[in-house]
Amino acid sequence: MANHKGSEGTVYIGADAIAEIKSYNVNESMNVIDDSNIGDTAKTYQSGSTEWDGSVDVFWDELDTAQVAMTSGASVTIKFYPEGATTGDKYYTGTALVTGISRSASIDGMVDASYSLKGTGALTLATA
Secondary structure (H helix, E strand, O other), rough: OOOOOHHEEEEOOOOOOOOOOEEEEEEEEEEEEOOOOOOOOOOOOEEEEEEEEEEEEEEOOOOOHHHHHHHOOOEOOOOOOOOOOOOOOEEEEEEEEEEEEEEEEEOOOOOOOEEEEEEEEOOEEEOO
């Protein structure tokens, strides 16, 4: 069984690694279709369509090509590399719409940004 530290991961927009990543997440789900009939004693279901979304939290860097590409409404090809991006490593990839951007700062902290993403199409598992 292989375990990985969060610090091994990275996220790419197209061919560009996102700089200054603090954290990221990617969520997958499937809709279910109720196909129960009158008279059934227990509900039954069929699998429906899948969907995914995610977010990337960073220290804001206005010079980072990948961060600059993530404008609200942009369609991006994103790659989530949980174990790193060296040959043989597994990663998740798909096309996503940037649905939101949040930036914040405090007097005793860094300028942060958070990018919200909604997948359009399938999220696939690939090998670097």
